[in-house]
Amino acid sequence: MSVPDGRGVFDLPLGEVDPELAELIGGELRRQRTTLDLVASESVPPRAVLEAQGSVLTAKYADGFPGHRDYDTCEWVDAIESLAIERAKSLFCAEHANVQPYSGSNANIAVLHALCEPGDAVLGWDFEHGGHPTHYWSGTFAGRFHATSSYGVRKEDRLVDMDQVAEMAERHRPKVVFAGWSCYPRWLDFRRFREICDAVGAYLVVDMAHFAGLVAAGLHPDPVPYADACTMTVHKTLGGARGGAILCRADLASRVDAAVYPGEQGGPLPHVIAAKAVTFALAATDGFRARMEATLAGARTMADRLVAERGRTGAEVVTGGTDVHQLLVDLSPAGEEAGAALSRLNRIGISANAMRLAYDPATPPHGSGLRLGANALAARGFRSTEFDAVGSLLADALEDRVDARSAELSARVQELLAGFPLYGYLPG
Numbered sequence: 001m002s003v004p005d006g007r008g009v010f011d012l013p014l015g016e017v018d019p020e021l022a023e024l025i026g027g028e029l030r031r032q033r034t035t036l037d038l039v040a041s042e043s044v045p046p047r048a049v050l051e052a053q054g055s056v057l058t059a060k061y062a063d064g065f066p067g068h069r070d071y072d073t074c075e076w077v078d079a080i081e082s083l084a085i086e087r088a089k090s091l092f093c094a095e096h097a098n099v100q101p102y103s104g105s106n107a108n109i110a111v112l113h114a115l116c117e118p119g120d121a122v123l124g125w126d127f128e129h130g131g132h133p134t135h136y137w138s139g140t141f142a143g144r145f146h147a148t149s150s151y152g153v154r155k156e157d158r159l160v161d162m163d164q165v166a167e168m169a170e171r172h173r174p175k176v177v178f179a180g181w182s183c184y185p186r187w188l189d190f191r192r193f194r195e196i197c198d199a200v201g202a203y204l205v206v207d208m209a210h211f212a213g214l215v216a217a218g219l220h221p222d223p224v225p226y227a228d229a230c231t232m233t234v235h236k237t238l239g240g241a242r243g244g245a246i247l248c249r250a251d252l253a254s255r256v257d258a259a260v261y262p263g264e265q266g267g268p269l270p271h272v273i274a275a276k277a278v279t280f281a282l283a284a285t286d287g288f289r290a291r292m293e294a295t296l297a298g299a300r301t302m303a304d305r306l307v308a309e310r311g312r313t314g315a316e317v318v319t320g321g322t323d324v325h326q327l328l329v330d331l332s333p334a335g336e337e338a339g340a341a342l343s344r345l346n347r348i349g350i351s352a353n354a355m356r357l358a359y360d361p362a363t364p365p366h367g368s369g370l371r372l373g374a375n376a377l378a379a380r381g382f383r384s385t386e387f388d389a390v391g392s393l394l395a396d397a398l399e400d401r402v403d404a405r406s407a408e409l410s411a412r413v414q415e416l417l418a419g420f421p422l423y424g425y426l427p428g
């Protein structure tokens with residue numbers, strides 16, 4: 001490959017400077033256009049978000065916070081970050097917002113840094129039970145620097161066991177309790193979490209990485225009044241910039257800010273912060289609320305269809321349905337391993353996640369769970385009619401263990417997608 005050099009290179013498009021890489025990105029665009037995306041953590045970032053995130057702000061160094069930078073010439077990025085902060089505070093009715101975390105994981109690390117000392121006890125939600133590793137696991141910052149323990153869901157109904165949370169809080173006296181999930185289909189009782197934390201003098205951190213968009217739209221219980229701090233991603237149900245954010249009470253603001261910078265991160269990413277500002281503005285609109293309503297209805301429609309088709313698929317919808325943008329399917333009654341089922345879905349153009357479930361009978365590393373999200377498809381324009389068709393497709397695909405119908409099922413996937421072009425303004 002020959003890369004052009006000299007001054008002129010700065011004004012050339014990617015396709016001319018690096019055709020090899022441009023071709024790879026083009027491949028990913030074609031994949032997105034032709035994949036029925038049921039990955040619950042993914043969405044479709046709007047063009048405005050992509051433009052902000054790919055803007056000239058990429059060049060700017062701005063260590064610190066608006067009005068207090070280690071660099072001069074920050075007047076424009078100060079205004080941009082202030083806008084993102086004000087929009088986040090207004091969207092979630094929060095006293096303070098920090099929009100600098102590079103990701104949801106960094107937000108969790110910073111909150112632990114802000115609220116406790118190394119060695120303090122931290123209570124999190126077990127990964128196989130639907131939580132996130134950054135809440136407690138030994139392979140992450142949380143478990144490496146804190147005395148962590150984790151709670152989970154009850155065997156009989158697969159709902160989070162609040163009595164276990166209370167009992168473990170009494171026993172371990174945590175400084176921080178995490179509430180929030182990656183793989184769970186129901187609402188949480190934030191009031192009960194608050195009571196448990198108050199009883200032992202713990203901070204409550206709600207990790208709304210997945211459901212922040214639903215909260216913003218007013219379609220999910222609001223954790224902000226109960227939590228000392230909330231962490232989130234901006235790219236899952238919020239559907240925008242790639243990164244994290246933290247909300248907290250005013251009296252914790254300076255500790256949280258100092259933990260993000262210089263505690264855990266270097267200079268902020270002004271281009272991503274600008275894209276977060278766009279995301280928060282969009283999330284305050286009626287159009288976004290309608291999309292989140294369609295997301296919830298879509299997840300319920302797929303769940304209802306799979307419950308109705310249980311006789312022929314053998315697959316069980318965990319907790320019998322969903323209150324959020326995703327559903328969990330237990331394939332153990334069907335006697336199928338989730339990785340094998342996911343490979344079959346992939347072959348017909350559907351993406352999703354396979355995982356281990358709580359009390360999973362499969363031998364690790366295998367699992368019996370499929371996580372199916374409605375977020376990306378609702379962002380693409382799918383509504384209940386299409387989601388019902390997706391539910392039928394899933395049932396047919398789960399039943400078809402020998403790929404006898406894969407050509408027909410692939411054609412149905414492409415037919416559904418053809419009605420909803422993706423990034424039509426982009427060539428290729």
Ligand SMILES: *Cc1c(COP(=O)(O)O)cnc(C)c1O
Pocket residue numbers: 041102103104105106108131132134180181182207208209210233243244
């Ligand atoms: C996705 C997720 C995160 C991490 O977000 P990244 O941006 O991938 O680091 C943290 N917590 C929960 C509950 C998540 O689902």
